[in-house]
Amino acid sequence: MQFFLEVLVGGLLAGVMYSMVAIGFVLIFKASGVFNFSQGAMVLLGALTYVSLVERDFSPWLALLVTLAGMVALGVAIERVVLRRLVNRSPLTLFMATLGLSFIIEGAAQAMWGAQVHGLELGVPDLPLSFSDVFISQFDLFAAATAATMVGALSLLVTRTKLGIALRAVADDPLAALSVGISLPRVWGAVWAIAGVVALVAGLLWGARTGVQFSLSLVVLKALPVLIIGGFTSVTGTIVGGLLVGAGEKLAEVYVGSLVGGGTEAWFPYVLALGFLVVRPTGLFGEAAVERV
Amino acid sequence: MSARFAAHPARFAPLLLIAALLAPLFADDYWFNAILIPFLTLALAGLGLNILTGFAGQLSLGSAAFMAVGAFAAYNFQLRVPGLPLLASVVLGGLTAAAVGIAFGLPSLRIKGFYLIVSTLAAQFFVQWALTKFAWFSNDNPSGVISAPRLLVAGHDFSGALGRYWLTLGIVTALTVAARNLLRSPTGRRFMAVRDMETAARVTGVPVLRTKLLAFAVSSFYCGVAGVLWAFCYVGTVEPHGLDLTRSFQVLFIIIIGGLGSVAGSFLGAAFFVLLPILLDHIARGLLSGSLDAGNLENAQKLLFGVLILLFLIKEPEGLARLVEVGWRRITELLRRRLPALSQVLARRTGGHTYPEIGGNREI
Numbered sequence: 001m002q003f004f005l006e007v008l009v010g011g012l013l014a015g016v017m018y019s020m021v022a023i024g025f026v027l028i029f030k031a032s033g034v035f036n037f038s039q040g041a042m043v044l045l046g047a048l049t050y051v052s053l054v055e056r057d058f059s060p061w062l063a064l065l066v067t068l069a070g071m072v073a074l075g076v077a078i079e080r081v082v083l084r085r086l087v088n089r090s091p092l093t094l095f096m097a098t099l100g101l102s103f104i105i106e107g108a109a110q111a112m113w114g115a116q117v118h119g120l121e122l123g124v125p126d127l128p129l130s131f132s133d134v135f136i137s138q139f140d141l142f143a144a145a146t147a148a149t150m151v152g153a154l155s156l157l158v159t160r161t162k163l164g165i166a167l168r169a170v171a172d173d174p175l176a177a178l179s180v181g182i183s184l185p186r187v188w189g190a191v192w193a194i195a196g197v198v199a200l201v202a203g204l205l206w207g208a209r210t211g212v213q214f215s216l217s218l219v220v221l222k223a224l225p226v227l228i229i230g231g232f233t234s235v236t237g238t239i240v241g242g243l244l245v246g247a248g249e250k251l252a253e254v255y256v257g258s259l260v261g262g263g264t265e266a267w268f269p270y271v272l273a274l275g276f277l278v279v280r281p282t283g284l285f286g287e288a289a290v291e292r293v
Numbered sequence: 294m295s296a297r298f299a300a301h302p303a304r305f306a307p308l309l310l311i312a313a314l315l316a317p318l319f320a321d322d323y324w325f326n327a328i329l330i331p332f333l334t335l336a337l338a339g340l341g342l343n344i345l346t347g348f349a350g351q352l353s354l355g356s357a358a359f360m361a362v363g364a365f366a367a368y369n370f371q372l373r374v375p376g377l378p379l380l381a382s383v384v385l386g387g388l389t390a391a392a393v394g395i396a397f398g399l400p401s402l403r404i405k406g407f408y409l410i411v412s413t414l415a416a417q418f419f420v421q422w423a424l425t426k427f428a429w430f431s432n433d434n435p436s437g438v439i440s441a442p443r444l445l446v447a448g449h450d451f452s453g454a455l456g457r458y459w460l461t462l463g464i465v466t467a468l469t470v471a472a473r474n475l476l477r478s479p480t481g482r483r484f485m486a487v488r489d490m491e492t493a494a495r496v497t498g499v500p501v502l503r504t505k506l507l508a509f510a511v512s513s514f515y516c517g518v519a520g521v522l523w524a525f526c527y528v529g530t531v532e533p534h535g536l537d538l539t540r541s542f543q544v545l546f547i548i549i550i551g552g553l554g555s556v557a558g559s560f561l562g563a564a565f566f567v568l569l570p571i572l573l574d575h576i577a578r579g580l581l582s583g584s585l586d587a588g589n590l591e592n593a594q595k596l597l598f599g600v601l602i603l604l605f606l607i608k609e610p611e612g613l614a615r616l617v618e619v620g621w622r623r624i625t626e627l628l629r630r631r632l633p634a635l636s637q638v639l640a641r642r643t644g645g646h647t648y649p650e651i652g653g654n655r656e657i
Contacts, residue, residue: 035407085607092352093606095407096549099542100602107595115588221414221538228411266422270415274400277411281404 006135007254008247013140015246016147017209020202021223022230022238023151024195029232030171031191032083035095038102040220042196045109046071047203047212051118071196074105079189106217117213122204143205150201151235154194163190171233225273230284237285245269313462317455325454326527332560332567333465334522339547339559340472341515346545347554348476349508350488351401355413356516357540358420361533363390363517364524365430368531371442372432379446383464383521390517391510393420398509402502417538424533431531439532441525457526464522468515473556475511484508485554516544546598550605552614561613570594 021043028036049070053063078101086097122142128135158164169177170187178184206216226245230237249268256264276284316329342356367386370377377385397416401409424430431439444451444460451460475481483504486494495501524531543566551562577590609615 082603082607089606089610091407092350093610095352096545097603097606099545100599100606103595103599103602105599107592107599111589111592111596115592224411224414228408232407264422267415267418270411270418273411274415277400277404277408281408 004251007250009136010140011247011250012243013137013144013246014250015226015242015244016140016144016239017202017206017242018219018222018226018245019238019242020147020150020198020205021219022226022242023154023235024198024202025223025227026230026233026235026238027154027191027198028195031167032170032188033091033094034083034098035091035232036195037095037098037220038105039195039199039223040217041102041105041109042071042074042199043203043206043219044212044214044217045074045105045203046196046200047120047207047216048109048113048118050200050204051120051207051212052113055118067200068197071200072193075192075194075196076189078192079185083188083192084185102217102220106214110214115214117211118207120204120207120212122208139209143209146201146205147239150198151239154198154235157194163187167191222269225269228273229276231282234285240284245272248272310466313466317458322454325458328567328571329458330461330522330527332563333461334519334527335544335547335566336560336563337465337468337522338516338519338544339551339563340469340556341512341519342544343548343551343554343556343559344472344476344484344515345508345512347548347552347558348481348488349484349505349512350491351398351505351508352407352409353413353512354410354538354541354545355397355416355420356544357520357536357538358413358417359390359394359513359516360520360523360540361420361424361536362393362513363387363520364531364536365424365533366390366517367521368439368442368524369430369432379442379444383518383525386521387514387517390520391514394509394513394516395506398506398513401505401509414538417541421533421537439530441529441531444525461522461526464518468518469556472511472515476556480504480507488554546602548612549602550612552612553610555612555614557617558612558614561617565613569597573597 021039024039024042025036028034028039046067050063050067053066054060058066082097082101083094086094129138129141130136156164158168166177166182166187167190169180169182170184174184177187202219203212203216206219210216222245226238226241228241229244230239230241249265249272252268253265316324320329338356338360341359342353345351345353363386365386366389367382370382370385371379374382393416397412400412404412428434444456446460449456451457476484483494483499486497486499487501487504487508491501494504520536523536528535547562547566548559549562550565551560552558573590573594577593605612
């Protein structure tokens with residue numbers, strides 16, 4: 001039982017990290033209908049830039065500030081250079097454009113900062129804490145707290161600020177939003193910038209855990225099933241989906257993986273997501289799209 | 294009059310085939326092994342994905358998985374069924390891939406669009422995992438890397454570079470002609486109807502479910518056969534490693550840059566992706582005299598691919614196929630103005646009419 005609980009909690013906390021990447025997706029998908037595959041590349045770029053700046057003797061806060069500015073600039077630039085030219089194109093085209101973007105961002109990040117693995121120290125010790133015989137990593141708790149703070153900040157931003165209200169208006173009905181004077185390009189730019197910031201936070205947490213290296217951009221492949229389970233349009237959904245995927249894949253690896261030789265983590269989330277899709281094609285919290293001819 | 298000169302470049306396919314048949318006169322082993330065989334193999338995989346994505350509108354990120362299924366299935370049929378002709382195991386490899394394709398295509402009945410990425414990614418990860426995990430697939434070979442069998446067709450040995458080229462060319466040509474015919478048949482039209490508007494297709498009586506599954510089956514069959522050729526004729530070993538997610542992306546990029554929904558585009562895209570790295574390599578070695586190391590070269594290549602994908606999507610969504618078509622039209626137009634006599638000969642040569650095009654201005 002105790003072992004089961006430890007695996008479960010470890011999985012749940014890993015799931016929080018998946019949710020962090022998925023949140024960036026949801027923001028962009030909601031506001032512009034773009035399925036942003038380059039979110040993983042942005043995670044890599046953010047973490048790599050921060051680490052490289054710190055290694056070049058920037059103070060951590062200054063490095064964070066510079067990286068933040070960089071991610072915001074990237075988001076705005078993507079809107080200007082790419083999205084604005086692809087307005088009214090099929091969702092498939094937009095998705096493929098973000099595939100291209102992810103190549104550019106990955107290539108540029110590694111060309112700029114090199115491809116070696118960097119260690120990242122956030123000053124949070126990775127020591128196990130004991131709660132009535134169940135050991136929980138302190139760092140994982142810190143990550144979960146960060147994620148909770150971020151979700152809180154995002155929901156404040158969305159409900160309390162003018163930008164947030166504009167964002168929700170655009171997500172709800174782009175045409176109506178346009179007609180009341182909301183500038184679509186500006187909202188898209190803002191959303192991409194916010195997604196960049198979210199990617200940076202996710203990148204720092206993941207990077208501190210696994211080292212900052214190319215595999216960070218593959219986190220996107222873990223975020224996909226999370227999105228599917230939670231639905232593409234719900235931040236709450238990504239949290240629930242992340243927890244389900246994290247806990248599910250760890251439990252499956254421990255209890256089922258041992259029967260088939262292990263390594264099930266690569267595909268288990270996808271099979272889980274498929275199972276969910278068959279029952280609920282729009283995810284747990286997603287909205288069904290109305291189709292017209 | 295000008296329509297008479299709008300002879301489509303695809304009409305030169307027979308000429309290209311003659312060129313391919315004459316290739317052994319001037320090509321050496323390097324050309325066969327590093328350019329022509331991978332080009333044909335990737336073109337076939339691209340054609341497979343194009344049938345599914347470009348024509349039937351179902352996005353897939355699992356092409357390489359279906360290639361791997363085809364390769365391993367053909368290998369195992371060859372190994373475990375004594376006396377099975379090579380071509381039969383190629384077909385059986387394709388059919389196995391088709392069966393797996395249908396299995397992972399089943400969710401498309403219920404889900405669509407981006408949600409389908411998950412199903413095909415599940416195929417990609419699951420197949421790779423299964424092929425590396427279960428030693429039976431690789432005949433309990435400890436390294437997991439097995440050499441391809443000898444390529445004997447009707448008593449002739451096709452194992453040399455030239456032989457492998459003939460084998461690949463033969464299979465790819467036959468399947469390309471078959472695909473072209475299929476896509477011009479009512480079945481092909483149904484694919485496009487589902488792609489263009491599923492709901493409308495349904496209300497006009499297209500059996501959407503069967504059409505989608507058929508697209509998955511045909512596409513996976515093509516990818517499977519491409520996988521057999523990849524393993525048997527190109528790399529010479531059967532292993533899942535070269536057929537990972539990166540390869541799936543490459544196949545997708547081939548059809549984006551070549552032209553979605555265009556048979557010729559699959560070939561143009563494949564040629565582009567085989568030739569560009571070689572060209573870049575030469576540039577890096579020649580102009581920059583090796584100042585770029587392998588890592589930087591790879592980054593530069595990635596950047597360039599990314600930029601090209603964006604450029605094509607923004608400027609020319611119909612890809613190289615369209616560019617070639619437009620280029621050809623310009624040349625004939627110029628000829629018509631400058632050299633009316635010659636252009637008339639040309640027009641007669643290439644059969645001077647265009648036929649009505651359906652589904653946008655696409656030639657298939």
